[in-house]
Amino acid sequence: MNKRDDQVNNEGTATEERSLPHRRVHLHSEHQQQGEQKPADMPISISIQGLNAYYGKFRAVKNITLDIKAKQVTSVIGPSGCGKSTMLRCLNRMHEETQNGRTDGKVLLDDEDIYDKRVDPVAVRRKIGMVFQKPNPFPTMSVFDNVVAGFKLNRFWVNKSELADRVELALKQASLWDEVKDKLNQSGMALSGGQQQRLCIARTLAVEPEVVLMDEPCSALDPVATLKIEDLIRQLTSKYTIVIVTHNMQQAARVSDWTTFLLMGDDRAGELIEYGETKQLFTNPKDERTEAYITGRFG
Amino acid sequence: MAGRNTIATSPLPAQKTKLSDHPASANWGDRIFYNLVRLSALFVIILSSLLVIELFHGSWEAINKFGIGFIWGTTWDPVKEEFGTLPTIIGTLVKSLLALIIAVPISIGAAVYIAIFAPKWLRGPLSYLVESLAAIPSVIFGLWGLFVLVPIVRVIQIWLKGHFGWFPLFSGPAVYGVGVLAAGIILAIMITPIITAISRDIIRSVPKSQMEGMLALGATRWEAIRKAILPYCRVGLAGAVILGLGRALGETMAVTMVGGNAFALITSLFDPVHSMASQIASEFSEATYSLYISSLIYVGLVLFGITIIINILAQILIWKISNGKVGIIE
Ligand SMILES: Nc1ncnc2c1ncn2[C@@H]1O[C@H](COP(=O)(O)OP(=O)(O)OP(=O)(O)O)[C@@H](O)[C@H]1O
Numbered sequence A: 001m002n003k004r005d006d007q008v009n010n011e012g013t014a015t016e017e018r019s020l021p022h023r024r025v026h027l028h029s030e031h032q033q034q035g036e037q038k039p040a041d042m043p044i045s046i047s048i049q050g051l052n053a054y055y056g057k058f059r060a061v062k063n064i065t066l067d068i069k070a071k072q073v074t075s076v077i078g079p080s081g082c083g084k085s086t087m088l089r090c091l092n093r094m095h096e097e098t099q100n101g102r103t104d105g106k107v108l109l110d111d112e113d114i115y116d117k118r119v120d121p122v123a124v125r126r127k128i129g130m131v132f133q134k135p136n137p138f139p140t141m142s143v144f145d146n147v148v149a150g151f152k153l154n155r156f157w158v159n160k161s162e163l164a165d166r167v168e169l170a171l172k173q174a175s176l177w178d179e180v181k182d183k184l185n186q187s188g189m190a191l192s193g194g195q196q197q198r199l200c201i202a203r204t205l206a207v208e209p210e211v212v213l214m215d216e217p218c219s220a221l222d223p224v225a226t227l228k229i230e231d232l233i234r235q236l237t238s239k240y241t242i243v244i245v246t247h248n249m250q251q252a253a254r255v256s257d258w259t260t261f262l263l264m265g266d267d268r269a270g271e272l273i274e275y276g277e278t279k280q281l282f283t284n285p286k287d288e289r290t291e292a293y294i295t296g297r298f299g
Numbered sequence B: 001m002a003g004r005n006t007i008a009t010s011p012l013p014a015q016k017t018k019l020s021d022h023p024a025s026a027n028w029g030d031r032i033f034y035n036l037v038r039l040s041a042l043f044v045i046i047l048s049s050l051l052v053i054e055l056f057h058g059s060w061e062a063i064n065k066f067g068i069g070f071i072w073g074t075t076w077d078p079v080k081e082e083f084g085t086l087p088t089i090i091g092t093l094v095k096s097l098l099a100l101i102i103a104v105p106i107s108i109g110a111a112v113y114i115a116i117f118a119p120k121w122l123r124g125p126l127s128y129l130v131e132s133l134a135a136i137p138s139v140i141f142g143l144w145g146l147f148v149l150v151p152i153v154r155v156i157q158i159w160l161k162g163h164f165g166w167f168p169l170f171s172g173p174a175v176y177g178v179g180v181l182a183a184g185i186i187l188a189i190m191i192t193p194i195i196t197a198i199s200r201d202i203i204r205s206v207p208k209s210q211m212e213g214m215l216a217l218g219a220t221r222w223e224a225i226r227k228a229i230l231p232y233c234r235v236g237l238a239g240a241v242i243l244g245l246g247r248a249l250g251e252t253m254a255v256t257m258v259g260g261n262a263f264a265l266i267t268s269l270f271d272p273v274h275s276m277a278s279q280i281a282s283e284f285s286e287a288t289y290s291l292y293i294s295s296l297i298y299v300g301l302v303l304f305g306i307t308i309i310i311n312i313l314a315q316i317l318i319w320k321i322s323n324g325k326v327g328i329i330e
């Protein structure tokens, strides 16, 4: 019996429950049983303090202050163009790779400001990995080499068996091992879209980050592949802090413990409207704009 | 408002058109265009066949006299009517190779800079500069080479010979300045713009997600370029390099001016050197009898053959890169 089967059995036929209407509620009561901790004193992984992000003169994200809890899934929702991707890309300093992209404010990872002058963005990205909207495996590399592409960086010499172990571990963590263990030498492009996305997750995990950022990781995938990734995200939360941007509110409700709602202000800059426990935010939003959005009245 | 009313109450019945009202045979323009492009393609084929036939025809006398041995013959003596062209073949290949060794890293580096690093305001002017460099006539390069490059090369040669004279490549006469080294450098300068311009376009066409994917794994920009961008477009880059090589092989004017043009097998980087193209160009007017002319055309045929062979090898190389096995576990 392989690992995935175990998983399904332990969790009690997780996939069947997808179709049940009560699934959402069930998922959340489950979390609360797991974590008896009071939300307020949960350990914090990333603390965003007064973050602004600009494209040249245009401010896309305005004054965001938010604490992301460690080993929890935090979703970011909001209408198109409200700055979700921009905010996410500020968390691992990818925003500054865009033409004219710049930020101010603080982003603390374990009490260290990642925007401190002495901090190397490369070091930040090793601790805070990122999965993109469209699967982007490296086409000239095999599946194997794709997985360790990040791990091999700045290592002059790596033990072959260590490398193989790491590939297996990362692929198992990404629930991909059973599907690709016989084609490790094939091109990463030879996989299906969903497999490619899990390959990208595996290569991110192989670097052993603390946080994994995901920008609409399922938007290019079919429903079955989407469910697989959602399952995977739930599993990963035992080891990693995950921040996921999604357009899909059902998805946010299904996978996340905490939800952040952004909205464009009058100056077209994205602002934080509400942040709270996912269940509370979806069932009993504090802000009327949140309520309007989740009930589909705009956006 | 008035206009709208008129249309709405128009007494004309709505006209319905049939598919056959506009038969396919009425598409004159299409057919003329089709025949025109077909004719153009035919023209290209006829032209290149004529070229090959003419090369064979013109060199027939020399082919009959010297046979294939012409290629490894090392004597070129118009007085004794004996011809062989190995030194110019070697000269052409060595110079072109030297040019590639110098030009490829510079070109790809420049292309990476323009495509990825250069600030927006600099990108345009820089691209323009590179493109206009590619359009400079080769005789200008030759003049510049003769008056600026050759004296500098001469100083470098003397220094190299003084310090590393024991090294075979630096053992030649260091007095001329003109020679393999100068020719290689001038060729490198001439092919750099074209390789740069093409590589820049190729690098720019690599999806952003490739670079970002590598950066997000904690790569430096240099690592992201080396491990994500360059492998992604390696086939295109190989094509750009081959285009540059093609130009280097056939380049005549500048190389004639700074090569030194001595018909002898080269043994060091400092030796004066002749190449096939410059031999044809410089001797054609003094070729007084038919075997001489025929031999020069034979040189042209050999150059043509070498260009074809290199192009085929390049095709195979590109095919291997693109279809071959991807990264095997090391
Ligand atoms: N490269 C860029 N240059 C200039 N402006 C940009 C750039 N990328 C995004 N923007 C602007 O920044 C704002 C926020 O964009 P962002 O991509 O973060 O939105 P989003 O919430 O992720 O939207 P979506 O849900 O459609 O992905 C938008 O107004 C957008 O037009």
Ligand SMILES: [Mg+2]
Pocket (backbone or CB within 6 Å): A084, A085, A086, A215
């Ligand atoms: Mg987005």
